[in-house]
Amino acid sequence: MKAVVYNKKGSPDKLIYCEIDKPVPKDSEVLIKVRAVSANAADYRSMKMGIIPARKIFGADIAGSIESTGKNIHQFKPGDEVMGDLASFGFGGFAEYVTAPEKALILKPVKISFEEAASIPMAALTALQALRDKGQIRKGHKVLIVGSSGGVGTFAVQIARYFGATVTAVCSSNNLDQSLSLGADNVLDYTKEDFTKSHLRYDLIVAVNGNHPLSAYKRILTPDGRYVMVGGALLQIFRSLLFGKLMSFGSKKMLSLSAKANQTDLEFIVRLVEEGTIKPVIDRRYKLDKTADAMRYLIEGHARGKVVIVMDSE
Numbered sequence: 290m291k292a293v294v295y296n297k298k299g300s301p302d303k304l305i306y307c308e309i310d311k312p313v314p315k316d317s318e319v320l321i322k323v324r325a326v327s328a329n330a331a332d333y334r335s336m337k338m339g340i341i342p343a344r345k346i347f348g349a350d351i352a353g354s355i356e357s358t359g360k361n362i363h364q365f366k367p368g369d370e371v372m373g374d375l376a377s378f379g380f381g382g383f384a385e386y387v388t389a390p391e392k393a394l395i396l397k398p399v400k401i402s403f404e405e406a407a408s409i410p411m412a413a414l415t416a417l418q419a420l421r422d423k424g425q426i427r428k429g430h431k432v433l434i435v436g437s438s439g440g441v442g443t444f445a446v447q448i449a450r451y452f453g454a455t456v457t458a459v460c461s462s463n464n465l466d467q468s469l470s471l472g473a474d475n476v477l478d479y480t481k482e483d484f485t486k487s488h489l490r491y492d493l494i495v496a497v498n499g500n501h502p503l504s505a506y507k508r509i510l511t512p513d514g515r516y517v518m519v520g521g522a523l524l525q526i527f528r529s530l531l532f533g534k535l536m537s538f539g540s541k542k543m544l545s546l547s548a549k550a551n552q553t554d555l556e557f558i559v560r561l562v563e564e565g566t567i568k569p570v571i572d573r574r575y576k577l578d579k580t581a582d583a584m585r586y587l588i589e590g591h592a593r594g595k596v597v598i599v600m601d602s603e
């Protein structure tokens with residue numbers, strides 16, 4: 290099969306498109322013919338940290354059809370269309386075929402295309418868990434989404450609206466219209482104003498991107514407000530992980546998210562997509578042999594939604 294193999298620590302230049310053996314599913318795995326796979330920061334951050342997946346293939350968010358099943362598989366059968374996040378199961382999605390345990394997957398509804406399905410798992414579950422679990426979002430909450438226009442941000446705006454919040458989206462000038470069209474009530478251009486200096490206060494801040502001091506975020510929370518760090522510049526991540534607990538004295542909470550893939554949350558999001566309440570935003574599509582270009586584009590940090598690799602069979 291064709292695959293994009295990653296051999297060494299380094300940049301996307303080390304992603305090599307080549308021919309390798311098709312994987313063989315273990316008794317508790319299925320073999321999936323990949324139809325689409327999306328790129329995530331988890332891929333390039335793992336590359337930078339020198340993490341190499343077992344089969345030397347990145348790509349977590351996959352959608353495809355089941356080719357064959359191991360003898361202990363009961364949930365799926367050949368021909369089923371599935372989707373899931375394989376980051377906790379060795380990645381492997383930048384390839385024509387991948388194996389996965391059934392707990393990593395759910396059935397893909399016919400109404401959702403393979404490329405839409407591949408764009409959902411990691412980004413949408415991160416947004417959901419940041420808002421609902423860490424953020425304890427409630428109807429009527431004033432929610433600030435910092436970094437509203439990338440993979441996670443575009444889902445976060447829509448999911449916050451679904452929960453009945455009033456959403457203020459922070460992005461650059463190019464993406465203000467996009468955030469409004471996804472349902473944001475207000476938009477702020479981070480290239481023109483510093484939202485942390487405003488008199489406005491928020492019940493929940495989800496920091497998807499950017500880099501502001503924790504004290505600045507804390508200042509613009511309501512008295513019982515919550516800040517949830519999802520990602521962004523390394524400084525934002527380190528500050529939140531190191532000082533979040535210390536800064537959580539009093540009723541304001543400064544929290545960090547580590548999203549966990551699971552079938553229940555994925556099914557919940559997929560229902561919202563199926564009924565049209567939220568829609569995946571796909572910025573760019575690439576062929577498998579251009580995966581390195583897709584990663585380079587994502588690393589630039591200004592994707593407008595998700596970046597998806599679509600197989601020739603699509």
Ligand SMILES: NC(=O)c1ccc[n+]([C@@H]2O[C@H](COP(=O)([O-])OP(=O)(O)OC[C@H]3O[C@@H](n4cnc5c(N)ncnc54)[C@H](OP(=O)(O)O)[C@@H]3O)[C@@H](O)[C@H]2O)c1
Binds near residue numbers: 464498592
């Ligand atoms: N905690 C977790 O469990 C978890 C899970 C998944 C992802 N993450 C992290 O979440 C972050 C976002 O992931 P993603 O998939 O959404 O990435 P992405 O798609 O690459 O995000 C790109 C977006 O970030 C925006 N951006 C860049 N600089 C910004 C700034 N200074 N202020 C506000 N927005 C800015 C860009 O908007 P403009 O072009 O408008 O600047 C662009 O739309 C990454 O750091 C990732 O590692 C964390």
